[in-house]
Amino acid sequence: MSTGTSTETDRGADFAAPRADELAALLLAKDRPARPGALSASLTFGWRAMLKIKHVPEQLFDVTAFPIMMVLMYTYLFGGALAGSVSAYIQFLLPGILVMSVVMITMYTGVSVNTDIEKGVFDRFRTLPIWRPAPMVGYLLGDVVRYLIASAVMLSVGLLIGYRPGGGVVGVLLGVALLLVFSFAFSWIWTMFGLLLRSEKSVMGVSMMVIFPLTFLSNVFVDPRTMPGWLQAFVNNSPVTHLATAVRELMAGEWPAADIAWSLGWSVLFVVVFGAVTMRLYNRK
Amino acid sequence: MAGTNGVAVETEGLVKAFGANRAVDGVDLRVPAGTVYGLLGPNGAGKTTAVKLLATLLRPDAGHARVFGHDVVAEADTVRGRVSLTGQYASVDEDLTGTENLVLLARLLGHGRPAARDRSAQLLDAFGLTDAADRQVKNYSGGMRRRIDIAASILNTPDLLFLDEPTTGLDPRSRNQVWDIVRAVVDQGTTVLLTTQYLDEADQLASRIAVIDRGKVIAEGTKGELKASVGSGSVHVRLRDAEQRAEAGRVLTTALNAAVQLDPDPVALTATVNGHGTDLGAAEQAARALAELARAGITVDNFALGQPSLDEVFLALTDRKGPAA
Numbered sequence: 001m002s003t004g005t006s007t008e009t010d011r012g013a014d015f016a017a018p019r020a021d022e023l024a025a026l027l028l029a030k031d032r033p034a035r036p037g038a039l040s041a042s043l044t045f046g047w048r049a050m051l052k053i054k055h056v057p058e059q060l061f062d063v064t065a066f067p068i069m070m071v072l073m074y075t076y077l078f079g080g081a082l083a084g085s086v087s088a089y090i091q092f093l094l095p096g097i098l099v100m101s102v103v104m105i106t107m108y109t110g111v112s113v114n115t116d117i118e119k120g121v122f123d124r125f126r127t128l129p130i131w132r133p134a135p136m137v138g139y140l141l142g143d144v145v146r147y148l149i150a151s152a153v154m155l156s157v158g159l160l161i162g163y164r165p166g167g168g169v170v171g172v173l174l175g176v177a178l179l180l181v182f183s184f185a186f187s188w189i190w191t192m193f194g195l196l197l198r199s200e201k202s203v204m205g206v207s208m209m210v211i212f213p214l215t216f217l218s219n220v221f222v223d224p225r226t227m228p229g230w231l232q233a234f235v236n237n238s239p240v241t242h243l244a245t246a247v248r249e250l251m252a253g254e255w256p257a258a259d260i261a262w263s264l265g266w267s268v269l270f271v272v273v274f275g276a277v278t279m280r281l282y283n284r285k
Numbered sequence: 286m287a288g289t290n291g292v293a294v295e296t297e298g299l300v301k302a303f304g305a306n307r308a309v310d311g312v313d314l315r316v317p318a319g320t321v322y323g324l325l326g327p328n329g330a331g332k333t334t335a336v337k338l339l340a341t342l343l344r345p346d347a348g349h350a351r352v353f354g355h356d357v358v359a360e361a362d363t364v365r366g367r368v369s370l371t372g373q374y375a376s377v378d379e380d381l382t383g384t385e386n387l388v389l390l391a392r393l394l395g396h397g398r399p400a401a402r403d404r405s406a407q408l409l410d411a412f413g414l415t416d417a418a419d420r421q422v423k424n425y426s427g428g429m430r431r432r433i434d435i436a437a438s439i440l441n442t443p444d445l446l447f448l449d450e451p452t453t454g455l456d457p458r459s460r461n462q463v464w465d466i467v468r469a470v471v472d473q474g475t476t477v478l479l480t481t482q483y484l485d486e487a488d489q490l491a492s493r494i495a496v497i498d499r500g501k502v503i504a505e506g507t508k509g510e511l512k513a514s515v516g517s518g519s520v521h522v523r524l525r526d527a528e529q530r531a532e533a534g535r536v537l538t539t540a541l542n543a544a545v546q547l548d549p550d551p552v553a554l555t556a557t558v559n560g561h562g563t564d565l566g567a568a569e570q571a572a573r574a575l576a577e578l579a580r581a582g583i584t585v586d587n588f589a590l591g592q593p594s595l596d597e598v599f600l601a602l603t604d605r606k607g608p609a610a
Contacts, residue, residue, distance in 0.1 A: 027473035033395035120376035
């Protein structure tokens with residue numbers, strides 16, 4: 001029965017009854033295609049993340065408006081005091097604030113994992129005969145796209161207000177690429193918390209506790225040489241400091257081999273440790 | 286096709302505890318392949334936990350479970366390839382459209398993009414959801430959600446389909462539609478393990494039923510066996526005078542050699558006809574009891590002999606009050 005125009009009301013579509021005969025014919029097809037590979041399954045979950053952005057574009061707020069705010073706020077707040085002028089400070093600040101903002105944005109991964117678990121769809125994914133980490137890798141692949149958007153937005157704003165990277169296009173792209181690799185790896189901390197904690201609120205709370213000290217206690221805003229010795233010890237060994245230095249120098253046209261190596265080393269460590277804990281929680285949930 | 290001597294699910298001493306709560310407490314089940322098997326019990330009885338154990342979502346604390354002969358822990362991946370789960374709440378992504386959900390899952394099952402689109406479109410059509418295909422699932426009615434959910438479970442025809450309370454919260458028409466779908470699925474050879482708290486649902490669909498309460502199976506058998514275990518029938522009597530009810534209860538207890546329940550209605554009482562100590566059939570026994578009541582001078586307004594309903598079975602087996610069916 002197809003009364004009503006159906007697109008507006010539930011009732012219209014509800015009137016269409018299922019057809020058992022058609023269903024029976026469909027059920028006869030018992031052949032099953034070969035299982036998708038790890039990459040294919042992960043990319044399919046990444047596609048799901050893209051579809052969610054399409055349906056809920058508001059979720060791009062944190063990778064557009066938030067980064068713009070970060071750049072403008074810190075540049076004009078600290079620029080005059082710390083470096084004498086805004087245009088002098090932004091050469092130092094922009095790569096750092098880019099690192100800080102993107103690393104901060106990673107924490108939304110934990111929130112989306114956590115809200116998904118609350119819904120039944122997670123149970124379905126877990127009963128599929130696919131590569132086990134695929135749903136998690138899919139989240140992170142979707143998030144890499146978000147980080148890319150945030151990076152593009154911040155670099156555009158930076159260029160508008162006077163940032164002139166010495167490394168040119170290649171240097172900037174290398175810097176962004178390193179940042180994306182690090183953020184992908186770092187996000188496994190959040191998938192772990194997303195699976196571990198009971199509510200979205202507690203995920204947010206714990207994320208803030210981790211992310212604020214980690215990003216602020218770094219060389220993003222100022223050179224650590226004026227800090228007390230104990231703080232320098234922390235700041236100079238923080239993964240965010242290594243990453244910020246590496247990105248800053250890559251964009252300036254240099255090749256900071258040691259800091260790149262440190263950043264990649266931390267990335268491997270994050271994936272190995274938190275990836276393993278995440279998958280253990282995922283399988284045990 | 287089903288394999289392993291026609292047994293779809295076999296469990297031995299299955300236990301799953303959450304802290305001090307033993308949600309599944311030593312469950313032995315044997316589900317024949319190609320049938321609808323009902324797990325019947327009130328809320329919190331452990332039905333969902335049992336299904337999650339069998340669908341590899343939870344690991345048992347003790348005991349074993351095999352699905353088509355494959356251990357759910359050691360061979361979880363093989364089991365996942367043969368089962369589908371429709372959870373208690375819609376196990377599809379509410380932010381995506383009907384089509385997107387099905388295509389996503391079809392891709393994850395290994396279908397190429399064109400095949401995934403075709404199969405999704407065919408299923409949406411068969412489930413009467415074509416008009417809603419491009420709408421987000423969160424805008425679907427309860428019945429439509431259930432249908433898209435079951436459609437998602439049969440993208441690849443599973444050998445075993447878990448349906449966890451598939452009609453909870455549905456209106457009668459949507460419920461009947463889900464029942465028709467379940468019948469169509471089982472007709473094509475898929476085994477269905479159905480959990481429900483509705484006795485008429487188990488009665489309608491399932492060929493065997495396990496009644497589960499507080500994590501334990503308290504009765505198991507065909508519908509007929511379960512009913513027979515409570516008695517071959519029950520006699521409902523309404524008296525003209527409430528003052529005669531106590532006397533009527535004594536007469537019926539003696540005549541039928543069975544327990545008599547006093548109904549909430551002050552003039553009504555119900556007795557089980559269980560055939561203990563007599564060769565007579567239920568009807569003869571009931572007739573005899575009626576004659577005894579007349580001889581004792583008790584006026585009977587209304588009298589009925591019925592098969593015990595699953596409600597009565599359920600209430601007789603569990604000592605707490607079951608949910609209204």
